[in-house]
Amino acid sequence: MEDTIITAALLEKYDRPGPRYTSYPTVPEWRDDFDANACLTAFDKARRHEDAPLSLYAHIPFCRSRCAYCGCNVALNAEESVDRYIACLEAELAMTAPMLAPRRRVTQCHWGGGTPTFLNESAMRRLFGAFADYFAFEPHAEIAVETNPASVTESQMRCLRDLGFNRISFGVQDLDPAVQQAICRNQTASQTRAGIELCRELGFRGINVDLIYGLPLQQETGWRRTIDAVIAMRPDRVAIYSYAHLPARFPHQASLDGLPRPDAPQKYALFALARQRLLDAGYAAIGMDHFALPEDELGRALSRGALNRNFMGYTVQHAPDQIGFGASAISEVADCYLQNLKDVDAYCSAVEQGRLPVEKGMQLSRDDVIRRWVIRKLMCAFMVDKELFEQRFGVPFDRYFSEARQALRYYEREGMISEEGRCLKITPLGSVFIRNICMVFDAYLNDRTKEIFSRTI
Numbered sequence: 001m002e003d004t005i006i007t008a009a010l011l012e013k014y015d016r017p018g019p020r021y022t023s024y025p026t027v028p029e030w031r032d033d034f035d036a037n038a039c040l041t042a043f044d045k046a047r048r049h050e051d052a053p054l055s056l057y058a059h060i061p062f063c064r065s066r067c068a069y070c071g072c073n074v075a076l077n078a079e080e081s082v083d084r085y086i087a088c089l090e091a092e093l094a095m096t097a098p099m100l101a102p103r104r105r106v107t108q109c110h111w112g113g114g115t116p117t118f119l120n121e122s123a124m125r126r127l128f129g130a131f132a133d134y135f136a137f138e139p140h141a142e143i144a145v146e147t148n149p150a151s152v153t154e155s156q157m158r159c160l161r162d163l164g165f166n167r168i169s170f171g172v173q174d175l176d177p178a179v180q181q182a183i184c185r186n187q188t189a190s191q192t193r194a195g196i197e198l199c200r201e202l203g204f205r206g207i208n209v210d211l212i213y214g215l216p217l218q219q220e221t222g223w224r225r226t227i228d229a230v231i232a233m234r235p236d237r238v239a240i241y242s243y244a245h246l247p248a249r250f251p252h253q254a255s256l257d258g259l260p261r262p263d264a265p266q267k268y269a270l271f272a273l274a275r276q277r278l279l280d281a282g283y284a285a286i287g288m289d290h291f292a293l294p295e296d297e298l299g300r301a302l303s304r305g306a307l308n309r310n311f312m313g314y315t316v317q318h319a320p321d322q323i324g325f326g327a328s329a330i331s332e333v334a335d336c337y338l339q340n341l342k343d344v345d346a347y348c349s350a351v352e353q354g355r356l357p358v359e360k361g362m363q364l365s366r367d368d369v370i371r372r373w374v375i376r377k378l379m380c381a382f383m384v385d386k387e388l389f390e391q392r393f394g395v396p397f398d399r400y401f402s403e404a405r406q407a408l409r410y411y412e413r414e415g416m417i418s419e420e421g422r423c424l425k426i427t428p429l430g431s432v433f434i435r436n437i438c439m440v441f442d443a444y445l446n447d448r449t450k451e452i453f454s455r456t457i
């Protein structure tokens with residue numbers, strides 16, 4: 001990328017709505033009428049892979065207040081709902097674990113939100129205890145939690161470590177006070193620094209900082225200060241996400257409409273600046289938007305081609321089935337996607353009535369599985385080995401994707417793809433437009449669905 005010229009014209013040309021491909025097919029394709037029997041069949045199939053490990057996710061939807069950029073499923077200031085919600089998570093675990101039995105080995109567990117550290121220590125202990133009652137964590141399991149550096153306390157971090165959490169992520173987003181004020185998320189660099197230092201002392205690994213580019217009022221000088229301050233804290237990982245301004249889907253984002261936001265070239269310039277400074281500081285670029293120190297597991301997994309991507313982001317653990325618990329949580333079970341009810345009350349009511357709280361889902365066809373494999377390879381490794389594809393699926397790559405040939409040639413002429421032997425490789429220029437390139441393999445995109453997604457730059 002360092003020698004690659006990325007012009008404003010190119011950025012404008014490719015800055016279109018497009019999926020981030022945390023799943024394929026993407027969520028808008030999942031069916032609202034996905035029935036309970038289909039869920040049971042999926043769990044039944046998953047249950048038979050006795051030796052395969054599991055990946056678990058818990059959604060903790062609670063937050064004290066709403067950040068203006070938020071695109072998550074949250075319940076605000078709902079202390080009185082916490083007890084009921086944890087009881088429902090326990091009930092959902094009790095309902096789900098027998099459907100997977102005797103399969104119980106866990107190699108990845110992630111608490112996201114919302115703000116998982118909205119829970120006090122006794123609620124955390126109670127919830128983690130419920131997970132440990134039903135599942136067996138492997139000694140090397142990756143057990144991760146998201147936190148807000150402005151509100152997480154020292155005793156919460158100690159409690160999490162004591163429970164067995166070994167990964168932690170700090171949602172920093174931007175340290176510029178003007179940007180923070182605009183997005184309603186005030187915090188200081190010293191809060192994050194102290195959190196990182198304590199977590200390091202406590203033995204957390206893979207300590208991560210999340211940043212967002214493309215926010216209102218972001219400018220090069222302030223952003224550079226943010227990046228340099230974060231680099232000085234030396235987290236093991238940094239994730240730099242593109243802000244998705246979608247006020248039609250998230251009406252509270254409309255409060256940001258009156259503020260100047262970087263346009264596509266400015267937005268890309270912010271990303272490029274962060275990327276270059278992180279590379280200069282010794283971080284390796286991982287996939288689309290992650291960076292890791294070379295000694296971190298993500299960096300090592302990248303070098304040996306073992307990187308995976310799922311709803312929780314890039315990971316080194318390979319667990320074929322992911323089970324999500326809680327409101328809006330997503331599961332990927334035996335080539336089937338499921339999403340729980342988003343509304344906390346509706347989710348709790350379903351669980352209290354002894355029903356699986358599933359709102360929508362999709363059974364993947366063979367074609368979906370094939371295209372998902374290709375898209376994941378592109379997103380993780382920036383390449384597809386046609387030989388490997390053919391061994392796995394028993395069909396010639398070029399014949400299977402004959403309808404994509406024209407589009408692939410087009411990207412080749414643009415200098416974004418190259419064919420090396422039997423590998424389709426994304427060039428440094430193409431890596432900037434990886435979401436656009438993956439769209440070539442998406443069989444569902446049409447003019448209606450395209451407009452639902454955030455812009456690719």
Ligand code: SF4
Nearest residue numbers: 063066067070072114
């Ligand atoms: S803390 Fe995260 S989930 Fe909660 S409102 Fe802010 S962005 Fe949304």
